Amino acid sequence: MLSNLCSNRVMRWEEQRVGAGRAGELPLGLPEPVRRGSGRAGLKLPEPVPIEAGTDDAFAIEIQAKSIINRVPGESQVPFQWTVNPYRGCTHACVYCFARRTHTYLDLDSGRDFDSKIVVKVNAPALLRKELASARWAGDHIAMGTNTDPYQRAEGRYRLMPEIIAALRDRANPFSILTKGTLILRDLDLIAEAAQRAPVSIAASIGSVDETLWRAVEPGTPSPLRRLDVVRSFADAGIGVSVLMAPILPGLSDSPEQIDATVAAIAGAGAISLTPIVLHLRSGAREWYHQWLSARRPDLLPLYERLYRNGAYTPKSYQREVLQRVDQAKARHGLARPSTNFRAQQDAPANAGSDGQHQLALL
Numbered sequence: 058m059l060s061n062l063c064s065n066r067v068m069r070w071e072e073q074r075v076g077a078g079r080a081g082e083l084p085l086g087l088p089e090p091v092r093r094g095s096g097r098a099g100l101k102l103p104e105p106v107p108i109e110a111g112t113d114d115a116f117a118i119e120i121q122a123k124s125i126i127n128r129v130p131g132e133s134q135v136p137f138q139w140t141v142n143p144y145r146g147c148t149h150a151c152v153y154c155f156a157r158r159t160h161t162y163l164d165l166d167s168g169r170d171f172d173s174k175i176v177v178k179v180n181a182p183a184l185l186r187k188e189l190a191s192a193r194w195a196g197d198h199i200a201m202g203t204n205t206d207p208y209q210r211a212e213g214r215y216r217l218m219p220e221i222i223a224a225l226r227d228r229a230n231p232f233s234i235l236t237k238g239t240l241i242l243r244d245l246d247l248i249a250e251a252a253q254r255a256p257v258s259i260a261a262s263i264g265s266v267d268e269t270l271w272r273a274v275e276p277g278t279p280s281p282l283r284r285l286d287v288v289r290s291f292a293d294a295g296i297g298v299s300v301l302m303a304p305i306l307p308g309l310s311d312s313p314e315q316i317d318a319t320v321a322a323i324a325g326a327g328a329i330s331l332t333p334i335v336l337h338l339r340s341g342a343r344e345w346y347h348q349w350l351s352a353r354r355p356d357l358l359p360l361y362e363r364l365y366r367n368g369a370y371t372p373k374s375y376q377r378e379v380l381q382r383v384d385q386a387k388a389r390h391g392l393a394r395p396s397t398n399f400r401a402q403q404d405a406p407a408n409a410g411s412d413g414q415h416q417l418a419l420l
Contacts, residue, residue: 074105075119075179100148100175100211108174110165115173117211122178126188126199137200137233141185143217145176147205149237150277152349153304156204158341167341168348172277175211182220189228198231198256208238210277219244226251233258235301239279239287245294252296260299261287265310266322273353274306285326292327303334305379307364307371308357311335313382320386331392333383335376339369 100117108118127140146160150172157167165174178184188194201207207218222244225232232251234241241248241259251257265271266281278284291298300323305311310319323331338346343365350357364371387393 073120073122075121100173110170113169113173116175117214118174118176119179120176121180122184124188125178125181125184126194135203137198137203139197140200140203141181141221142201142204143178143181143207143221144205144209144211146171146174148172148175148210148277149206149275151275153274153306153336153338153342153346155337155339155342157345158339159204161341168345175209177211177215178217179215181217182224185221186224189224189230196228196230198233199225200233200235202235206236206238207234208236208240212238212240219247222247222251226254229254231256233260235260235262237262237275237278237284239283242287242290245291245296249294249296258299259291259296260301262301262303263319263323264303264305265315266319267310267315270306270309274309274349281322285322288323288326288328297329299330299332300328301332301334302383303332304336305333306336307375308360309354311379311382316379316382317386317389320383320392321390324387324390324392328392331383331387333380335371335379337369337371338365343369
């Protein structure tokens with residue numbers, strides 16, 4: 058089991074933990090969390106002792122970060138240079154999550170630890186204000202939701218994002234948010250205020266509307282139908298949301314019928330665009346997903362061995378076939394615009410709507 062690979066190893070960043078010797082104390086006057094079930098619905102504070110990897114404990118690991126605006130390595134094939142991630146690890150517990158490997162950088166494991174030992178950068182808002190005010194900061198676009206979801210369940214308790222968005226708003230700094238969380242609706246008005254001052258891009262991640270599949274592969278996330286409500290709510294407020302149809306899972310959500318149902322639901326919710334992404338399996342995610350597949354759908358193992366035998370990505374021929382199905386469904390349901398990364402036009406005017414309503418510039 059992956060969750061035992063790093064047993065008895067101590068987490069890095071121990072020296073940055075908050076409240077050493079004061080177990081049970083939360084910052085910002087927040088109430089003591091209550092642990093529920095496996096810990097995915099709630100996290101407890103660890104005792105003031107080193108945290109070991111590979112245990113079943115579900116922790117909110119509070120730290121004082123030393124920096125919060127992170128530069129993306131130059132070799133990364135992404136359309137942004139700077140990110141902010143207030144959390145490390147994610148209680149969404151998506152079995153395929155590409156970010157799982159990043160937990161190993163903390164000497165925690167990429168399986169169970171990634172789902173249940175969540176690093177919370179409690180000083181993120183104050184630190185962001187300081188870094189944005191630096192003479193060295195040029196006001197570049199900042200992407201959020203690039204590693205783990207800023208609107209995962211812990212955000213309901215720590216409320217870091219309102220202050221982060223407010224800091225970006227006050228400096229008129231462009232930003233984008235990608236999320237599977239419905240908690241973003243809490244900050245809708247604040248996001249709209251920020252968009253009056255700088256370009257802002259919002260996207261929801263909805264890979265499938267199959268409820269049975271959702272419960273199996275994304276057990277800690279809001280349901281796809283609730284995420285569609287996020288798209289509707291932003292649209293009703295005059296704020297367009299793009300959707301990443303991601304990931305499309307071979308043998309699980311890639312049939313013409315499944316794709317058509319998902320595209321139809323996304324179009325019906327009022328998404329302004331849809332971008333499909335086929336599952337890729339990097340180290341960390343690959344092993345955890347394979348373990349899940351072996352336990353839940355062993356019949357699909359030959360398919361995955363064939364599709365991913367040469368690395369993290371499926372063959373281009375398979376990708377073309379799946380993306381063609383998506384394009385055909387988009388044409389049927391009125392979303393036949395070219396697939397474009399939702400951050401691509403991050404420097405377009407923030408009030409680009411042509412119907413008189415305030416509209417965020419997304420694509």
